[in-house]
Amino acid sequence: MNSKISNRIAIATLYVIASTIVVILAALLGYIIISGLPAISWHFLTSPARAFTSGGGIGIQLFNSFYLLILTMIISFPIALGAGIYLNEYAKQNWVTSLVRTSIEILSSLPSVVVGLFGFLIFVVQFGFGFSILSGAFALTFFNLPLLTRSIEEALAAVPDEQREGGLALGLSKWETVLHIIVPAALPTILTGVILSAGRIFGEAAALIFTAGQSAPALNFTDWNPFNISSPLNPMRPAETLAVHIWKINSEGIMPDAKAISSGSSAVLVISVLGFNLLARFVGHRLFKRLTAG
């Protein structure tokens, strides 16, 4: 067989593989969205769920998902930023660094259900946080930290060394150079990483079943005092998220319209995650343009 023919075969095979992936993705998304779209309405998105009768919505679950996401980001972003800066700017090539890197890799490969059970033991039981948003946020931090750290580290590594030299040559200390030059320069890429990991957090269910709980008590959306039990902002209340809700309806839902609610919720979830991805591209692109071309 001559090289021309084998080249053609290779290209054709790669085309087939690539298009298979696209077709699978398109079919999956198409099915979820088409079957879920009819169930989505303003009423569906804003009203609380009903356990036994039809006509319930996902308002509280949707709010819980966003609130949990924000809390998780508030906890995990500073840690990931610090770890990323340390690993890329300060860490020497020695056994401590490789231990840290290996730990991060292992942490990122832990099954999320294990992370959830661990969170249950530590936060729910040991620390006495109960099934709460806070327990869920800590569990999701474990889940989120490795990938976020990795993406921040890569964003910092992509900043050319000339920028570091420029800062040092102006008399800045290493820390000032990192703080005032390197982090701002890496910001568009860091932000993209944050938004992409937000998509992953938003869709996570297994780690939350045992930490944030499987119930969504009624919330009073006029009470914004975080210490009141019915306040949406109370971090100590159990909070079923959208992804957990989907799992729960499908395993034990007894409302007559369970199937429609499940499809509708799935569509909302998928659209939200897609939205995060598009937002990541858009924001990263815009920020990059602003920084490079005025």
Place this chain on the structure above:
Amino acid sequence: MTKLLETRDLHVYYGQNEALKGINLSFDEGGITALIGPSGSSKSTYLRTLNRMNDLIPNVTITGEIKFRDQDIYASQTDLVTLRKEIGMVFQQPNPFPFSIYDNVAFGLKLAGEKDREHLDQVVETSLKQAAVWDEVKDHLHESALSLSGGQQQRVCIARVLAVSPQIILLDEPTSALDPISSSQIESTLLKLRTDYTIITVTHNLQQASRISDRTVFFMNGEVIEADDTRKIFMNPAHKETEDYISGRFG
């Protein structure tokens, strides 16, 4: 009269490898000194020891003496911040920060705690004028410096150094990443600055060295072969190696 900057028996080692083999050189105030020599002759290494940029490299050992205004810059009490304000540096690759042109030039002062807006405006304008780039950027000072051309970026980098009013400006092949027109603009900028600042530039471009420098130092294999008046070096070099190099027989 004491010299502005002086190095005595300066040795630099990267691990076991001796990069500079005892350099004795001194620089008077003002004028342009060009450091020339083939690749690997350690002229950039020499330049980078002058403001202690080589401190960052792991495994580097520096022995000997570098005196700036009679102060040993490698003494433990030397404040690196002050030193690098006095001895500024411009790099081969233009490296403006990803901020606006204004913020790039004002950066050093702002970080030193200068808050007076009028004074900052004043310094930014003067520095950009000195760097001969003011006319091109004055209408978009608040746009990103990364949107400028390479040559403009390099002149903004020069302005950034000038803004903190250094005594000495070190340039590490400042034009080798630029097109000929931008290069000649940088050269004329340097010629304007030579009365007010002491300029030391590394260059691979021999024509450039002969055009702009008052004094030329020829480096080879980590040693200074010859250091003299530029005219003398190019017209009538004392050493055979120098003659071979400038006539293009090697390097």
